Amino acid sequence: MSLRVFVPRDAGALAVGADEVAAALQRAAAGRHVGLEVVRTGSRGLYWLEPLIEVATPAGRVGYGPMTAADAAGVLDAALGRSGAHPLGRGVVDEIPWLQRQTRLTFARCGVTDPASLDDYRAHGGTRGLARALSLGPDGVVEEVVGSGLRGRGGAGFPTGIKWRTVAQAAAPQKYIVCNADEGDSGTFADRMIMEGDPFLLIEGMTIAAIAVGATRGYVYIRSEYPHAIAAMEAAIATARRARLLGARLGDSPYGFDIEVRAGAGAYVCGEETSLLESLEGKRGIVRAKPPLPAHKGLFGRPTVINNVLSLASVPIVLAEGAARYRDLGIGRSRGTMPIQLAGNVRRGGLFETAFGISLGELVDDVGLGTASGRPVRAVQVGGPLGAYFPRALFDTPFDYEAFAARDGLIGHGGIVVFDDTVDMARQARFAMEFCALESCGKCTPCRIGSTRGIETLDRIIRDDERERNLAVLEDLCHTMKFGSLCALGGFTPYPVMSALTHFPEDFGARPPRLEAAE
Ligand SMILES: Cc1cc2nc3c(=O)[nH]c(=O)nc-3n(C[C@H](O)[C@H](O)[C@H](O)COP(=O)(O)O)c2cc1C
Numbered sequence: 149m150s151l152r153v154f155v156p157r158d159a160g161a162l163a164v165g166a167d168e169v170a171a172a173l174q175r176a177a178a179g180r181h182v183g184l185e186v187v188r189t190g191s192r193g194l195y196w197l198e199p200l201i202e203v204a205t206p207a208g209r210v211g212y213g214p215m216t217a218a219d220a221a222g223v224l225d226a227a228l229g230r231s232g233a234h235p236l237g238r239g240v241v242d243e244i245p246w247l248q249r250q251t252r253l254t255f256a257r258c259g260v261t262d263p264a265s266l267d268d269y270r271a272h273g274g275t276r277g278l279a280r281a282l283s284l285g286p287d288g289v290v291e292e293v294v295g296s297g298l299r300g301r302g303g304a305g306f307p308t309g310i311k312w313r314t315v316a317q318a319a320a321p322q323k324y325i326v327c328n329a330d331e332g333d334s335g336t337f338a339d340r341m342i343m344e345g346d347p348f349l350l351i352e353g354m355t356i357a358a359i360a361v362g363a364t365r366g367y368v369y370i371r372s373e374y375p376h377a378i379a380a381m382e383a384a385i386a387t388a389r390r391a392r393l394l395g396a397r398l399g400d401s402p403y404g405f406d407i408e409v410r411a412g413a414g415a416y417v418c419g420e421e422t423s424l425l426e427s428l429e430g431k432r433g434i435v436r437a438k439p440p441l442p443a444h445k446g447l448f449g450r451p452t453v454i455n456n457v458l459s460l461a462s463v464p465i466v467l468a469e470g471a472a473r474y475r476d477l478g479i480g481r482s483r484g485t486m487p488i489q490l491a492g493n494v495r496r497g498g499l500f501e502t503a504f505g506i507s508l509g510e511l512v513d514d515v516g517l518g519t520a521s522g523r524p525v526r527a528v529q530v531g532g533p534l535g536a537y538f539p540r541a542l543f544d545t546p547f548d549y550e551a552f553a554a555r556d557g558l559i560g561h562g563g564i565v566v567f568d569d570t571v572d573m574a575r576q577a578r579f580a581m582e583f584c585a586l587e588s589c590g591k592c593t594p595c596r597i598g599s600t601r602g603i604e605t606l607d608r609i610i611r612d613d614e615r616e617r618n619l620a621v622l623e624d625l626c627h628t629m630k631f632g633s634l635c636a637l638g639g640f641t642p643y644p645v646m647s648a649l650t651h652f653p654e655d656f657g658a659r660p661p662r663l664e665a666a667e
Pocket residue numbers: 299300301302303304305306308328329330331332333416417418419420421422454455456457459460635636637
């Protein structure tokens with residue numbers, strides 16, 4: 149008798165004991181003289197069930213979780229049919245409603261395949277996009293990506309195909325593809341999941357970008373806090389090279405492209421594209437003035453495509469399935485799917501990929517099932533530390549770039565952080581200013597000085613020191629930061645501050661005069 153078991157090696161699963169579970173399963177199998185093949189995968193993104201193991205059966209993969217090492221023997225007996233159903237049994241994983249509700253395009257393989265196996269990648273549809281890109285040629289690829297409506301998933305939502313077209317049209321002896329894997333937004337982990345769970349997908353997306361624009365070198369800039377992602381990417385790049393999916397004349401085509409991994413030292417601002425380029429060049433991560441755009445003058449002064457992990461990882465499916473399949477999903481100018489990350493005080497946190505258009509309320513109440521603490525949801529912050537706080541009254545907002553912008557918010561990298569009714573929104577507003585002060589690169593005055601003045605002003609408001617006057621000062625300061633900052637770190641910090649003040653005035657002591665959100 150033998151069993152095939154899938155155990156995630158994703159950092160989120162490792163943090164809650166996946167390695168110990170894998171070892172305990174091996175011991176239990178040896179003790180029962182049962183052959184056991186343990187395949188290490190990425191995570192499916194159902195984080196409240198991690199470590200979630202899956203046992204291959206004729207009916208599909210049957211899940212058990214959240215596992216501990218102590219559960220291994222009992223689960224093995226249940227899987228072998230030697231005991232009744234196990235209380236941790238979740239049935240066939242693909243049939244779990246939380247997964248079934250999703251439209252998994254970018255994350256189709258994550259948690260399913262062995263991320264170290266190129267054969268597994270290919271067996272599950274990998275490299276189909278690259279094959280089509282090679283047959284279409286550079287212009288055809290650019291037009292396909294333009295036609296898909298794909299917009300940058302790093303935060304700004306700029307159309308990916310237009311960026312690529314700009315770089316393709318730039319004449320230069322050397323061009324670069326840079327993948328932004330700094331993933332600094334609070335509550336986000338989708339980039340990490342892809343790099344750990346499906347690294348060949350990112351390699352394929354970067355290679356397609358290189359073919360499209362005529363680049364021969366690529367870099368993946370990964371935050372140093374992601375050691376597992378760094379190791380997974382490095383291993384996959386080495387495998388891809390051996391398979392001639394990278395290197396000169398890749399796949400016997402006329403194109404040559406290679407990728408290197410670079411680890412960032414850990415600064416939020418190094419996720420900002422020009423600061424990232426400085427850091428890649430070995431300099432201090434300080435924001436560059438734009439223009440010139442990186443598409444014209446990027447890494448080492450050469451035309452550079454810089455895209456988020458998810459943007460690049462969405463491209464293979466666009467090419468494989470065709471632009472129309474992608475564009476047909478979504479609403480308005482937000483096309484395709486968005487890997488949404490539910491985090492914070494939420495009962496069912498994890499990765500939920502779905503077409504744009506789902507409402508914030510559906511995500512928090514129906515998908516996330518409210519708070520982990522069981523208390524009422526009071527606020528959610530969407531789009532990372534620079535995103536606005538939304539009260540329940542705005543939960544009808546559809547997940548769409550323009551709809552969020554219309555309500556003085558942003559969807560950013562798709563992170564949703566949930567807070568219950570014990571949250572102090574004045575403290576959260578102060579934290580936003582404090583975060584900006586800590587992470588500011590220091591290049592421009594509104595952000596460098598304004599954030600510290602913001603902390604001081606909020607402290608005065610919180611201790612009821614000339615509240616009305618200081619509220620006016622805060623509003624003025626936010627206006628200056630929004631319009632006077634060189635980049636979005638200083639420019640967007642007013643969003644969490646002003647949304648906290650506008651939607652939760654009771655936390656700032658007295659009801660403040662109606663404040664116009666700094667616009
Ligand atoms: C302060 C700051 C931090 C940022 N952090 C990230 C990040 O961690 N990852 C990311 O992809 N984009 C980040 N961005 C956005 C990038 O500047 C840029 O828009 C993005 O890499 C472009 O790729 P995309 O078009 O695929 O989204 C940040 C921007 C700012 C202003």
